[in-house]
Amino acid sequence: MSEQIDMAKVEAMAGKVIGDVAGAMSLFMAYLGDRTGIFDALDGAGRVTVAELARKTGLNEKYLHEWLGSVSAAGYVTFHPDDETFSLPPEQALVFAREGQPACMQGFIQAIVSQYEEYEQSVEIFRSGKGKPWGEHTQCLFCGTDRFFRPGYQANLIDIWIPSLAGVEEKLKAGARVADIGCGHGSSTVLMAQAFPNSTICGIDYHAPSIEEARRKAEAAGVTNIEFQVATAQDFAGNDFDFACIFDALHDMGDPVGAARHIRETLKKDGTFMLVEPMAGDTMAENMNPLGQIFYAFSTTVCTPNSLSQDVGLGLGAQAGQKRLTEVLEEAGFAKVRRAAETPTNMVLEVTG
Numbered sequence: 001m002s003e004q005i006d007m008a009k010v011e012a013m014a015g016k017v018i019g020d021v022a023g024a025m026s027l028f029m030a031y032l033g034d035r036t037g038i039f040d041a042l043d044g045a046g047r048v049t050v051a052e053l054a055r056k057t058g059l060n061e062k063y064l065h066e067w068l069g070s071v072s073a074a075g076y077v078t079f080h081p082d083d084e085t086f087s088l089p090p091e092q093a094l095v096f097a098r099e100g101q102p103a104c105m106q107g108f109i110q111a112i113v114s115q116y117e118e119y120e121q122s123v124e125i126f127r128s129g130k131g132k133p134w135g136e137h138t139q140c141l142f143c144g145t146d147r148f149f150r151p152g153y154q155a156n157l158i159d160i161w162i163p164s165l166a167g168v169e170e171k172l173k174a175g176a177r178v179a180d181i182g183c184g185h186g187s188s189t190v191l192m193a194q195a196f197p198n199s200t201i202c203g204i205d206y207h208a209p210s211i212e213e214a215r216r217k218a219e220a221a222g223v224t225n226i227e228f229q230v231a232t233a234q235d236f237a238g239n240d241f242d243f244a245c246i247f248d249a250l251h252d253m254g255d256p257v258g259a260a261r262h263i264r265e266t267l268k269k270d271g272t273f274m275l276v277e278p279m280a281g282d283t284m285a286e287n288m289n290p291l292g293q294i295f296y297a298f299s300t301t302v303c304t305p306n307s308l309s310q311d312v313g314l315g316l317g318a319q320a321g322q323k324r325l326t327e328v329l330e331e332a333g334f335a336k337v338r339r340a341a342e343t344p345t346n347m348v349l350e351v352t353g
Helices: 007-035 038-042 051-058 059-072 088-098 105-118 119-128 139-164 168-174 187-195 207-223 256-266 290-308 321-331
Strands: 078-080 085-087 177-181 200-205 227-229 242-245 267-278 338-344 344-353
Touching: 007 059, 007 088, 007 105, 007 187, 038 051, 051 059, 051 256, 059 078, 105 139, 105 290, 119 187, 119 290, 139 168, 139 187, 139 207, 139 256, 139 267, 139 338, 139 344, 168 242, 177 256, 187 200, 187 207, 187 227, 200 207, 207 227, 242 256, 256 267, 256 321, 267 321, 321 338, 321 344
Parallel strands: 177 200, 177 242, 200 227, 242 267
Antiparallel strands: 078 085, 267 344, 338 344
């Protein structure tokens, strides 16, 4: 039987791909604008011509002309056709220029660019079914990941997430021992050390270069109630912790059950484990949305390969969902799991017992 083709559907799909290609190129242009300081130069400058922007940035006027055409067509920069000028209103500046603001997306964009940088290796890993440790990714991914998550932690960790947990804020104010597992560059570790000077915060990560960067950030912040160790979530040193936390990292681990079990063993009997994970439903059908599309993609090239590179290689994936995460935590011996808070991108689970 001959195949029946609905050309309207073909045209619709081709149109979608064109839109996706436009988006992919726009993200690359946004990355160029971030790395060369164009967005910073536009922020607060009002309406400028290409020539004025070239003088302000020291960049090639012809390159700027083409770049501005692309990002203006994307809606990232505002073009004023009446006098052929360009501007960056505050709403656009918050997303593209103002580092540290919760709305700034440049870290996310940088992490995406890092995946294209590694495309040949990603194809080979995908084809072979082998794993790829976190430490074998480009530095661009480490920096981009930290840049993306840091503003969210700054906006939520101290003022919303920790207060949503029963009794934890009071313990931290009085003085507690805290384990921040999978701390990466230490943004969450430093935030807690600054907010709770009576507590001792221990940042733990198996990636030594990330711990080195975390130590530099802690020193720059001037916090002294902080310590770091290079270790996995299954074997880090210490016990009698009042509070433990993992931010967007449990699903990356080869043995998340073993990690959660070790955390439980190192917590005090009345201790609390806060697990922050990407927002997801419990079924793939619930994740058929742009956020699920993004997280599944990163999981394909970053999260699942890291898990498969380690012992057990459970491969939870970045869209595990609360039900599956609860099964992991209960298998590790925890008795109670409660969703304490959430943002559009994260769920916060309070784990006790």
